[in-house]
Amino acid sequence: MTSPNAAPPDVNVPDEPGLVRVQHLTKRFGSGPGAVLAVDDLTFDVRPGRVTGFLGPNGAGKTTTLRMLLGLVAPTAGSTSIGGRPYGALGRPAHVVGAALEAASFHPGRTARDHLRVYAPQVGVPDARADEVLDLVGLGAAARRRVGGFSLGMRQRLALATTLLGDPPVLLLDEPANGLDPEGIAWLRGFLRALAAQGRTVLVSSHVLSEVEQTVDDVVIIARGRLVHASSLPELARLARPRLRVASPDGPALDALVAGQAWSVEHVDRAGGGAAYDLLDVDGATVGAAAFAAGVELHALAGRDVGLEDLFLQLTAPPTASGPQPTATTTTDGSDR
Numbered sequence: 249m250t251s252p253n254a255a256p257p258d259v260n261v262p263d264e265p266g267l268v269r270v271q272h273l274t275k276r277f278g279s280g281p282g283a284v285l286a287v288d289d290l291t292f293d294v295r296p297g298r299v300t301g302f303l304g305p306n307g308a309g310k311t312t313t314l315r316m317l318l319g320l321v322a323p324t325a326g327s328t329s330i331g332g333r334p335y336g337a338l339g340r341p342a343h344v345v346g347a348a349l350e351a352a353s354f355h356p357g358r359t360a361r362d363h364l365r366v367y368a369p370q371v372g373v374p375d376a377r378a379d380e381v382l383d384l385v386g387l388g389a390a391a392r393r394r395v396g397g398f399s400l401g402m403r404q405r406l407a408l409a410t411t412l413l414g415d416p417p418v419l420l421l422d423e424p425a426n427g428l429d430p431e432g433i434a435w436l437r438g439f440l441r442a443l444a445a446q447g448r449t450v451l452v453s454s455h456v457l458s459e460v461e462q463t464v465d466d467v468v469i470i471a472r473g474r475l476v477h478a479s480s481l482p483e484l485a486r487l488a489r490p491r492l493r494v495a496s497p498d499g500p501a502l503d504a505l506v507a508g509q510a511w512s513v514e515h516v517d518r519a520g521g522g523a524a525y526d527l528l529d530v531d532g533a534t535v536g537a538a539a540f541a542a543g544v545e546l547h548a549l550a551g552r553d554v555g556l557e558d559l560f561l562q563l564t565a566p567p568t569a570s571g572p573q574p575t576a577t578t579t580t581d582g583s584d585r
C-alpha cells in the first residue's frame with residue numbers, strides 16, 4: 249500500500265517565487281453525521297517550471313483544494329501558500345496566480361475582446377492586453393465574435409486567456425481539457441508545456457490520468473481527500489511494472505521456490521494448500537524453468553502489463569477493493585528518483 253502522506257516539505261528551504269505549497273490542509277463541510285470530509289490532511293508542493301497533474305476520481309477533493317488555494321473556501325485546518333504567501337496576503341493576486349475553475353460563464357452577447365476588456369481594469373492591465381492574450385491562445389481571429397457562438401473548445405481557450413491577463417507566474421486550471429476534441433487537447437498540451445518552459449508553475453486537475461499523461465512532469469494523486477501518491481511522472485511510471493502471476497496447488501513448495509530466488513514479490517494469495525504469487529521484474533521463462541528444475545507443479549504462469557491508468561485506478565480504489573496494491577514511494581520534490 250502506498251504511503252498515505254507525502255514527506256513534509258523541507259522547512260529550511262525558503263519559499264521560491266511560484267512555489268505552491270499545501271500543508272496539512274483539511275476541509276470538512278457541515279457537521280454531525282452529514283458532514284463531508286472533502287480534504288483530509290493534505291500536504292504537497294507544486295514547483296515552478298513544471299506541469300503538475302492534480303489527479304483523483306470525481307469527488308476526491310481537487311476543486312475544494314484549488315478553492316482553498318484561491319481563498320474562496322476557508323480551510324478547517326492547515327494552510328496554503330503561493331510564492332510563500334497565503335492568497336489573502338498577495339498584493340496583486342491576478343499578477344501572481346491565474347485560475348480557471350469549472351466552466352467559466354461568459355456573457356453570450358459579448359465579444360471575446362469585450363469579455364477580456366471587462367476584466368482588464370480589475371486586473372490592472374491596459375485594454376490592449378486583451379488582444380495579446382487572445383493571440384496567445386489562438387483566438388486572435390475570433391476577437392470580434394460573440395462568445396455565444398463559441399464552441400466549447402473556444403470557450404476553454406477564452407477562459408485560459410482570462411487567467412493570463414495579469415501574466416501570472418502560477419496557473420491553477422481545473423479540468424481544462426474537459427470537453428476538448430483531440431485537436432484541442434493536443435493544442436492545450438503544447439500550450440501548457442510552453443507556459444512551464446517559461447518558468448511558470450502549472451497545476452492542472454483531471455480525473456483521468458491518461459488525459460494529462462503526455463502533458464505533465466509531476467503528479468499529485470488524491471483519493472477521498474487524502475494524498476495517495478506524489479512524484480515525477482517517470483517515477484510513477486516505474487511503479488507500473490509488468491507483473492507475473494504464478495500459482496501452485498502446493499503452496500509450501502512454491503514458497504520455498506520463491507524464497508530461494510531473488511524475485512521481488514508484490515503480493516501473495518493463499519487458498520487451501522495452494523499459493524499464488526504476483527512477482528515483479530521476472531519473466532515467465534525464468535520462473536517456469538526454475539519451477540521445472542525444482543519439481544514444483546504450476547497451475548498458472550501468466551504475465552500482466554500494468555498500464556499507468558490501471559495503476560491510477562489501483563492507487564485511488566476504495567480500501568474495500570481487493571487485489572494487489574502497488575508499492576509506491578511518495579516524494580514531493582519533483583525529482584526523477
Ligand SMILES: Nc1ncnc2c1ncn2[C@@H]1O[C@H](COP(=O)(O)OP(=O)(O)OP(=O)(O)O)[C@@H](O)[C@H]1O
Binds near residue numbers: 304305307
Ligand atoms: N460546498 C460544499 N458543501 C458540501 N459538500 C461539498 C461542497 N463542495 C464540495 N463538497 C463535497 O466535497 C467532496 C469533494 O468535492 P470536490 O468537488 O472538491 O471533488 P473533485 O475532486 O473536484 O471532484 P470532480 O472531479 O467531480 O470535480 C465531494 O464529496 C463533494 O460532494
